[in-house]
Amino acid sequence: MTRGISLLDDLKYILNNQQYSDVKIKCSDDKILYGCRILLAARCEILDGMLYNAKHEATSDEISFPEILSSTMKIILLYLYTGETNKDNLDSRNAINVLHAANFLHLPSLETFVSNFIDSLLKSKQNTFNVVHLFSSVVVKYKSRLDKQNPVIKRIYKKMIAIQLDTIPYDMVPYNMLDVLLSQVSAKDESFVTNEYGILRYVILWGAKEISFEALNNFSKLLPNEKSIAKYCREKNVDAHRVSVDSTISTIGNVRNHLIKKIKGLLLYIHLELIPAKILGCVIDPLKILPEDRLLKAYRFHSIRPQDNSLITHRGFMFKWDQTACGSILILSNDKTEVEAVSAHRHVQSIRAMQALFDKQTIEWDILIQKIGKLISVGVCTEECDFSKNLSIQSTGWCMSSTGSYYHNNISTKYELPPFIEKDIITIHLDMTQRTCAFSINGNRMKTAFSNLPEKIYPALELETGAKAQIIYKAN
16 A cells, blocks of 8 residues: 555554554453554543543553443544544444444544434334344443433334334344333333233243244244234124133143243233233133233223223323224325325315223323325314214314314314414313313414313324324323
């Protein structure tokens, strides 16, 4: 290599080159890298303090970083020597380590670059695998101290709980990752897209996979997936599965105790009251994996609740639009929080959420108006609503329209604020104790719009071709 042509190339040549270095850098994997003391000190105040001011380090030709891997330190050194930030050196497995090191060494430009890289991973087509790798790295680096105030970690965490667990291969998920994930998601304050039965099923099958493929196969037969279990509930045919369980339960006898030992700690995070009683009795109880006292407590909980198969079974009360209760031109996003009216002709149709609201609940949720189109209305409806038609003209719908009026049964009343527009956030304030509903536009609350609502209603929308909106639950 001819020197003196490119400063960048010359600096790369002396990077981690023992011949031109006067300080050793010991990393967490016990590997030694080499650096130039004066260059490192000039580029980083933390290293300056370690190399020239701290008593121990200043008299030593070696500095140690017990929390930074050598592969991570090589990326840090490349940045310190050349100012170069290269996406080719980053991926979903090492980005968190580099971000942590950049933060520790107070390198804000590098930290911003890595943060932006992580955001690009979260938006990529391989989103699921990237998010799992990133979250796994967060767990390893921060252990149980998951700082959800850190904006990057918070974004990764939010993406992680928006992934259906059954789409993640079991061998991608170590025990400590499941432990942290389930312990962080409280029953009230987070919105986990996987329902509670799905979480329990994943935990059991994950443990079975740890034992053997045969155990995984046997337990898979005994635990229907979420789609099948939802069908059982709709058809009120869960008892039929009980017969199937009784005939095959002997296949798991030899591994049951081994499985319980593996997943005992994870089972503590399962909220059995969020799983319908029929599923507990006909699917979960026969497996004899959960303690009887916990099952009894869940049965008691269900005995004083309304006997309804639409009992909310998601942590955090996460609202999702119901594919089976919407007009034919309405298209849902993968996570079922967004809906768009798509048609070559002008049509107005409606949709409701999966979750029913009843039983003296006081709850709020937001609707983000992503595209207003010609018309969009926000409100609530009953189960009897005809979703192929306008919500506003039906006796089963109560809504606030972008035309500037409230509507119920085709009767309109002007509301006091200017009509909402694209990018506005509409908040619905529902008080099922008083059976009233009020609305806010961008935080400006208006007086009660509707009263004497039915005992059981659902969040609902009315959309004309071109309109698009997202539903967001607001934790109290």
